[in-house]
Amino acid sequence: MYDNNPTLENIGKKIDPKLQGQVIEGFDNQAFEKRFYIESYGCAMNFSDSEIVASILAKEGYGSTKELEEADLILVNTCSIREKAEDTVRRRLTVFNKVKKRKPGTLVGVLGCMAERLKAKLLDEEKLVDIVVGPDAYRDLPTLLKGAEDGQRGVNVLLSREETYADISPLRMGSNGVSAFISIMRGCDNMCSFCVVPFTRGRERSRDSFSIIAEAQDLYDQGFREVTLLGQNVDSYKWTNPANDEIIKFADLLVMVARVHPDLRIRFSTSHPKDITDDVLYAIRDYENICNYIHLPIQSGNTRVLELMNRTYTREWYDQKVKRIYEVIPDCAISADIICGFCTETEEEHQDTLDAMRNAKYTMSYMFYYSERPGTMAARKYEDDIPLEIKKKRLTEVVKLQGEISLAANLKDIGQTFKVLIEGDSKRSDKDFKGRNSQFKTIVFPKKEGLKKGDYCQVKVLSATSGSLIGELV
Ligand code: 5AD
Ligand code: SF4
Numbered sequence: 268m269y270d271n272n273p274t275l276e277n278i279g280k281k282i283d284p285k286l287q288g289q290v291i292e293g294f295d296n297q298a299f300e301k302r303f304y305i306e307s308y309g310c311a312m313n314f315s316d317s318e319i320v321a322s323i324l325a326k327e328g329y330g331s332t333k334e335l336e337e338a339d340l341i342l343v344n345t346c347s348i349r350e351k352a353e354d355t356v357r358r359r360l361t362v363f364n365k366v367k368k369r370k371p372g373t374l375v376g377v378l379g380c381m382a383e384r385l386k387a388k389l390l391d392e393e394k395l396v397d398i399v400v401g402p403d404a405y406r407d408l409p410t411l412l413k414g415a416e417d418g419q420r421g422v423n424v425l426l427s428r429e430e431t432y433a434d435i436s437p438l439r440m441g442s443n444g445v446s447a448f449i450s451i452m453r454g455c456d457n458m459c460s461f462c463v464v465p466f467t468r469g470r471e472r473s474r475d476s477f478s479i480i481a482e483a484q485d486l487y488d489q490g491f492r493e494v495t496l497l498g499q500n501v502d503s504y505k506w507t508n509p510a511n512d513e514i515i516k517f518a519d520l521l522v523m524v525a526r527v528h529p530d531l532r533i534r535f536s537t538s539h540p541k542d543i544t545d546d547v548l549y550a551i552r553d554y555e556n557i558c559n560y561i562h563l564p565i566q567s568g569n570t571r572v573l574e575l576m577n578r579t580y581t582r583e584w585y586d587q588k589v590k591r592i593y594e595v596i597p598d599c600a601i602s603a604d605i606i607c608g609f610c611t612e613t614e615e616e617h618q619d620t621l622d623a624m625r626n627a628k629y630t631m632s633y634m635f636y637y638s639e640r641p642g643t644m645a646a647r648k649y650e651d652d653i654p655l656e657i658k659k660k661r662l663t664e665v666v667k668l669q670g671e672i673s674l675a676a677n678l679k680d681i682g683q684t685f686k687v688l689i690e691g692d693s694k695r696s697d698k699d700f701k702g703r704n705s706q707f708k709t710i711v712f713p714k715k716e717g718l719k720k721g722d723y724c725q726v727k728v729l730s731a732t733s734g735s736l737i738g739e740l741v
Contacts, residue, residue, distance in 0.1 A: 299330025304338035308356060309346025311497050311536065313379055315448040317344045318437035320378065320405050327409050331440060335366050340374045345381035347463050349638035353381055364395040374415050376400060380467035387422045402468050403427040426469030433478040445690050445721045447491050449482050452498035457539065460577040460644035461609065461637060464499060473506040476515045476523060483527045492688055492721050493532040496524065501535050502542035518546035525554040532688060533557045537564060540588050541580045548595040559596050560707040564604035568623025569616035572609055575649065582623060589627045600630040600706035607665055608658030609637045610649035617661045621668055630676055630706060632669045636662045670733045677731035684727045684741055685710065691720045709735040
């Protein structure tokens with residue numbers, strides 16, 4: 268997972284950075300006596316978890332509100348992936364605390380990765396926080412809330428080897444009604460040396476395939492036309508059917524979800540280069556509704572740095588994967604996560620990352636400079652020795668190069684016609700629609716009567732910027 272990091276490989280995913288700190292709202296609130304307000308930070312997995320939390324709270328009589336002042340319960344679903352993400356949450360907590368002082372009795376809860384990382388310490392540090400709940404403990408929310416209402420501040424940060432919330436139907440709030448996330452697995456066993464996720468989200472476990480298919484079918488029946496299958500490392504999805512011991516791997520799952528309906532688009536995030544198989548590529552090639560888009564974080568383009576990162580692949584292996592993807596799916600879009608200025612990274616090694624970007628021709632990337640996280644292998648073993656200004660300089664170069672690569676790729680799309688799923692009005696004008704093609708590129712085009720959000724249409728690209736395509740209906 269999802270700080271301004273929309274990806275999962277975290278988690279990553281892909282969240283429009285503008286949704287960061289998004290407030291969940293939007294289901295029929297009439298029936299509820301109490302109100303909760305929730306803000307989510309970080310990866311798509313957190314946004315997806317907030318929908319599970321909303322579902323649990325609805326059963327407890329809580330409706331949602333997007334007005335802080337109206338809330339009986341204020342929740343923040345947090346991210347620990349970089350220091351900045353935690354700083355943002357702490358700033359928000361000071362705001363929530365002011366509301367609480369004005370309106371005694373309001374409860375404040377911290378959920379997610381920061382809750383897991385800091386545990387009861389959060390109650391000491393943030394005096395007005397009432398409950399601290401880790402990512403695997405949301406079923407305990409009702410009990411913790413009852414305790415908090417009686418003045419007992421509570422913590423549950425137990426991690427689980429089984430919890431997948433498979434039976435909880437997420438409340439799709441604040442959704443555009445077209446695209447939804449489906450969480451297919453939780454946790455991560457990879458232990459990349461820079462990453463705090465294995466500590467905050469625990470061991471990897473896969474969700475019952477049938478519950479995933481049922482959720483996809485239900486979303487389709489409700490009018491959704493795109494699902495993104497989420498996990499820290501979706502390619503290692505593996506679930507054994509207890510009825511016949513059949514093992515369902517990620518490629519099998521992709522095909523099962525694709526068969527729900529040809530008009531339901533399937534995306535997924537995040538893939539680990541060491542785990543993505545040819546079978547996954549064949550599934551993408553063979554099913555029109557599995558999108559031609561793979562988020563394949565590289566992190567660094569240098570083998571020595573990758574080794575320090577414990578990514579378990581070399582630069583050559585990564586390049587080979589990219590080559591294979593383009594062989595099997597020539598029009599596939601690939602994106603990446605990139606970390607600049609990891610411990611001991613030299614200027615030449617940084618240049619290797621730029622070279623890898625040119626080679627892979629990413630349509631976009633999520634780019635960061637290294638932020639040391641307490642408890643990780645890198646924090647224990649390596650010195651965070653690249654000065655901040657060098658990290659920032661390298662990041663600026665990476666961002667600039669990505670802009671150039673994206674623009675070149677988008678300019679090549681001019682004249683081509685793409686099948687586009689309409690997601691709603693464009694940000695700039697309600698006379699235009701915005702949608703995406705299979706490659707996850709945003710296309711803006713003038714509306715036509717009779718078309719609405721959730722419909723597919725054919726759009727010819729007329730012009731392009733590094734961030735989007737502009738076209739017309741054909
Ligand atoms: N510093 C900077 N970026 C990080 N990421 C994960 N941990 C760190 C860290 N300590 C990035 C990786 C990952 C994405 C979700 O966040 O690129 O893929
Ligand atoms: Fe992704 Fe590696 Fe972190 Fe797992 S440990 S979430 S694979 S970056």
